[in-house]
Amino acid sequence: MAAAKNILFIMCDQLRWDYLSCYGHPKLQTPNIDALAARGVRFTHCYVQSPVCGPSRMSTYTGRYMQSHGASWNGFPLRVGEMTMGDYLRPLGMQAALVGKTHMTPDKETMQRLGIDPQSTIGVRTAECGFDPYERDDGLWAIGPDGAYDERVCRYNQYLNQKGYGGDNPWHDYANAGENEDGTLASGWAMRHARKPARVEEADSETPYMVGRAMDFITEAGDAPWCLHLSFIKPHWPYIAPAPYNTMYGKDDIIPVVRADSEKIDPQPVYREFMQHRVSQTFARDEVREEIIPVYMGLIKQIDDQMGRLFAFLKQRGLMDNTLIVLTSDHGDYLGDHWLGEKDLFHDASVRVPLIIYDPSREADVARGTTCPALVEAIDLLPTFIDAAGGKASDHAQRLEGRSLMPLLRGGKPETWREFTISEYDYSMTQAAQRLGVAFKDTSLFMIADARWKLMHAPGFRPMLFDRENDPQELKDLGADPAHESERQRLMAALNAWGLRISQRVTVSESRVNAGRSRSMRRGILIGVWDESEIPEELWSAYRGKN
């Protein structure tokens, strides 16, 4: 096989690490994704840098921790100038295009202050976190009394209209709604309707549509190297699926809920408040889980079927032999585990994601079909892509906080690898912060974990600690257990050292610094010299003026 020429970077939204058959789900068969794993490397311990869409993606696209890029919540703009995937790949001769979701919000204020025209090429890229948007679609075409959540033009709605689905927002009325017995609309936003078939042909639903758009891009792209970020908006809510996926699974197919009554006894205060959120209360009910999870599974099954369609397309065009293919997710979904819904906090259900990478190059043959247990992070993908594109990720070490996975894709055994993985959460926007009276500046939560231990540091409150060796389901919080003080101290010491790292010295590379090390002296800056004889005569040359 040839080396990778293109990169197909597939991201699912809210796909839990354990909801694929190759990751051990007993009932949800995902043969196409499994086949990719059989041809590539499956990472068993990949963690996202934040369990929330926006910040997680901004970390993935910049290769930097959330504390470094600062876009810590959906709708918090990524600062202008922050280098992203496209900024690194284009100089290497690879275009970077987007089909689907990024949850990027542009920093319009700074763009205006710096005079960056939003209509210019750089303006569009700055507003789309570095991608050329072939089609930007966050899958959040919601409308309320105050108007649309996403005020962009929705091309998918135009497509649905053309297909005969009427109204201003067929995304909701057809793709994300069912029908009541009296013929009225059953909105997908009300989860009780989850099992009803969406009012759209399966072929016209969001996942096949996005795959179609990806195929359009690839067809148009021709021979020039490309990185395509195919970013699905499923299995993210609204939890509703078109037939036949809405009824493909039933309550007997869902894996047991991971929770214990003991978790509700004197819980860590932030955790306690998150359990009070509406979504947590809703998912705590078995009837909800039994209705929602089968549909969540159906949406994943649909993605797998569409992967089969996409991979066949690539094969037919001979692209399977020169395209690096990545499949991952931006975070998980609690689905009622630990008495929580959505993706807050740091249990594996939330921050651990699937990561499968297929490298077509010969060097990767040795590792095909293997699994890799190394602690990897979403921020490792960008360095990996830079290396795959023929660049050198290490040249950007002043900015990139992740590490190239290339050696691991080729059976390499790096002498050293990270001993801890870190994830962060800014809960400034949550009811929990308001109830706890936490000031805006103090709303950081940190996870630091190694292969066995996981600590949640919540400034102002006691930590949470889990021993995954003896408690793989993370049900027993040892955060206040005197017997584990030393473990907490060890993890906190590592987190504290991380907090003091250099993360903003982004404008100078080590190589440039080394090159300029003696610059000032050779340009006449002579510090601490008493007598001319102390330094070479040539350094004085320019100072031998005549009188």
Added chain:
Amino acid sequence: MAAAKNILFIMCDQLRWDYLSCYGHPKLQTPNIDALAARGVRFTHCYVQSPVCGPSRMSTYTGRYMQSHGASWNGFPLRVGEMTMGDYLRPLGMQAALVGKTHMTPDKETMQRLGIDPQSTIGVRTAECGFDPYERDDGLWAIGPDGAYDERVCRYNQYLNQKGYGGDNPWHDYANAGENEDGTLASGWAMRHARKPARVEEADSETPYMVGRAMDFITEAGDAPWCLHLSFIKPHWPYIAPAPYNTMYGKDDIIPVVRADSEKIDPQPVYREFMQHRVSQTFARDEVREEIIPVYMGLIKQIDDQMGRLFAFLKQRGLMDNTLIVLTSDHGDYLGDHWLGEKDLFHDASVRVPLIIYDPSREADVARGTTCPALVEAIDLLPTFIDAAGGKASDHAQRLEGRSLMPLLRGGKPETWREFTISEYDYSMTQAAQRLGVAFKDTSLFMIADARWKLMHAPGFRPMLFDRENDPQELKDLGADPAHESERQRLMAALNAWGLRISQRVTVSESRVNAGRSRSMRRGILIGVWDESEIPEELWSAYRGKN
């Protein structure tokens, strides 16, 4: 007196906190600066955020710690988009102009990538850390075998040429050089020539020239409110002064060196290596101190005389009644104290600076002539200026890490004030780092101090600790003393908490976040809803489509 309409922000370069008579120097009389202190507030414990010109100034101009803005060494560019003094003051109707030094290096790579024209107004401001440069002069017109250290056009050289001082670089040949007995040039870069008179008329030397330029600006500025950053390049090296300042002081006028032989016994490793630097070795010699310090004092005396000239000019134009005047420095100068030269590390000689603020407003009358012992930082100046200009510094709390001094200028007693001050040093460019084999990513040094204790944290090495109550001269390093483990832990805990602060969430303000708190729900994002009845009917309005 009226409230402040203008701000005159005077910064000296490398002026130690204790080399002014109002700060207790027994021999160096600075009556004009003392008079300013008598009309304003003199801060006795002001610390810079880095003891190096560039990073210290970037912190002052951005109101952010070095770890936050990342421009951690001279020549390391400030990232594009970082908000600076001018960006905050202009929207308040106050222009921000520069006369003198900033040590700013533009991030040309990012400017080019973002298409910011260096010739445009925003391009120039971005390259000059937000100021409109009336005259940019870093006072580093050095030339060596590889060319000029500063490749800008030197207006001061043009001025000297017009005045009849010949050659390509009269800055060196006249303003910073003396003459040997044989008539040859005695370069100021060789410190042995320090006591020789510079070959320039005093009125044409750098400090009077800069004051003249400031007066030119003020004359041209007219009635529109202005903030003028008058940034002297003295008493910074080259240590050479025009007559009569070169001989105004002698070795009997210098205050005793602050050092002890015990400091050389098993010193902290980073400190040990800094003692090996050429400049430290040079200043360790008494003959050097006895030649250099009198000239250093002369250069300060000249600044004080020029302050008299400038204040008289302001008075004559009625500007003393409506101009907030600040006098401070970017860092100190070891001058041989602690066996060090220059301004590395965190002894008071290096990181403590004078800070005098004169507020013309009536509200400040109660505090005139007083001293303030509060721990203040250079990053407090920008918030103070924003408040003085009629803005609200607290509106920018997501970026500004300092705190407005306005209450302290008006006799206020804030309920809370910072308990610790922090300074940082990036020693990646030093021989010390090379000798110690410290990796580029690990070259941070941190100082955290309260009123009594001062800790230096050097990742990878043992800390330094000083008890200024019992050891005001900081001669006894308690960094390895078991008896002070609890103090070290207390200070490290505070530094660690600081390291985990939110410093990059710069694109959203708390007020905007609060305003948008319920935005997503009112725009149709309905999370965790099982039954329509759980939330107000109006939220469903847009979803009541017909079938």
